[in-house]
Amino acid sequence: MEPILVKGAPGSPYTRKMVALLRYQQLPYRFLIGSHENDLGLPRPKVALLPTLYLRDERGEIEAVVDSTPLIRRLDATWPGPRSVLPPDPVVRFVDELIEDYADEWLTKAMFHYRWHGSADIDHAGNILPRWRAITASEEEIAQLRARFSRRQIDRLGVVGSNAITAPVIEESYRRFLGCLNQILSEQPFILGARPGSADLATYGQLTQLAHFDPTPRSLTLAEAPRVFAWVDVMDDLSGLDVQSEGWLARNDLARVLTPLLTEIGRTYVPVMMANARAIDQGAPQVEAVVSGAPWTQTPFPYQARCLAALRVNYARLEPQDRADLEPLLRATGCAPLFR
Numbered sequence: 014m015e016p017i018l019v020k021g022a023p024g025s026p027y028t029r030k031m032v033a034l035l036r037y038q039q040l041p042y043r044f045l046i047g048s049h050e051n052d053l054g055l056p057r058p059k060v061a062l063l064p065t066l067y068l069r070d071e072r073g074e075i076e077a078v079v080d081s082t083p084l085i086r087r088l089d090a091t092w093p094g095p096r097s098v099l100p101p102d103p104v105v106r107f108v109d110e111l112i113e114d115y116a117d118e119w120l121t122k123a124m125f126h127y128r129w130h131g132s133a134d135i136d137h138a139g140n141i142l143p144r145w146r147a148i149t150a151s152e153e154e155i156a157q158l159r160a161r162f163s164r165r166q167i168d169r170l171g172v173v174g175s176n177a178i179t180a181p182v183i184e185e186s187y188r189r190f191l192g193c194l195n196q197i198l199s200e201q202p203f204i205l206g207a208r209p210g211s212a213d214l215a216t217y218g219q220l221t222q223l224a225h226f227d228p229t230p231r232s233l234t235l236a237e238a239p240r241v242f243a244w245v246d247v248m249d250d251l252s253g254l255d256v257q258s259e260g261w262l263a264r265n266d267l268a269r270v271l272t273p274l275l276t277e278i279g280r281t282y283v284p285v286m287m288a289n290a291r292a293i294d295q296g297a298p299q300v301e302a303v304v305s306g307a308p309w310t311q312t313p314f315p316y317q318a319r320c321l322a323a324l325r326v327n328y329a330r331l332e333p334q335d336r337a338d339l340e341p342l343l344r345a346t347g348c349a350p351l352f353r
Contacts, residue, residue, distance in 0.1 A: 016041040021064035024142045027081045028064040030218030037251040038096045098211045103335045104264040109210040116215035119282040123187040124222045126175035127230045129167045134227050139163045174311035182304050186281045191238040193274040207260035217248040279347025286321045293318040328352045
């Protein structure tokens with residue numbers, strides 16, 4: 014099997030998500046840092062996002078593919094095996110997908126907020142991130158890269174949802190999330206049981222930045238949830254994990270283990286995703302929501318509306334009995350409104 018080429022960066026949570034997947038599934042890969050497309054004769058993706066994976070299409074030609082969630086499904090279908098990160102039970106799989114999207118689309122708000130909101134974190138990111146792509150650059154070159162990159166990222170805070178109104182909502186939510194994940198990890202090594210799912214990979218990706226890189230959330234994680242900090246190190250390379258086919262939670266155990274985390278999802282991610290979708294549908298200039306009794310406002314984010322639409326399609330595809338088994342958990346945790 015030829016290695017999968019992966020273009021990414023250590024500071025990209027979605028890059029870390031996909032590289033951890035490749036390690037866990039024991040798939041050979043080559044990690045590219047910087048712009049190597051021209052040197053290697055590789056195609057460019059339609060949208061320049063990290064990570065970019067270079068995979069062969071149905072004609073055997075290399076194509077540049079982005080977007081981690083569908084990429085995980087594509088890799089799983091192309092190389093099926095005992096190390097799948099997609100639970101076989103449709104109810105457990107759907108919950109795994111919901112938590113994955115929460116990590117990708119809500120926890121990333123905390124990641125982006127902490128990195129580009131406070132001066133200490135801005136300085137840290139500005140000093141390190143440019144050097145990952147230009148390790149031999151002079152200090153003058155780094156200063157230019159730092160100024161340009163930092164300004165571009167800070168200007169995107171409004172799209173992500175970080176502003177003076179939402180800052181306390183984001184920070185309180187991250188602390189509650191740490192408590193939820195810490196409780197799960199005190200009982201089992203992964204979110205869905207004794208083996209990692211796509212939810213673990215997405216959560217890990219965001220935490221490589223929140224818990225391990227950016228100074229403010231790193232200090233908070235170490236102080237309040239050292240177990241979570243350690244879990245990120247464990248997740249980094251699961252190539253040697255002994256995987257048991259029965260390692261997934263049973264659907265009847267989901268409520269017992271995951272109710273606090275799903276309740277946090279229902280409290281934060283659900284109202285914002287719904288309000289964003291409404292704003293996109295109505296052509297409204299602002300997203301307006303209430304999260305934990307506090308106001309939320311941000312610029313509409315079309316990609317997140319597409320994420321919600323995909324979740325709703327997958328929910329509708331569940332068999333009637335599977336939806337009946339899932340519905341009480343969704344109602345009890347405040348997640349049901351997403352699918353009405």
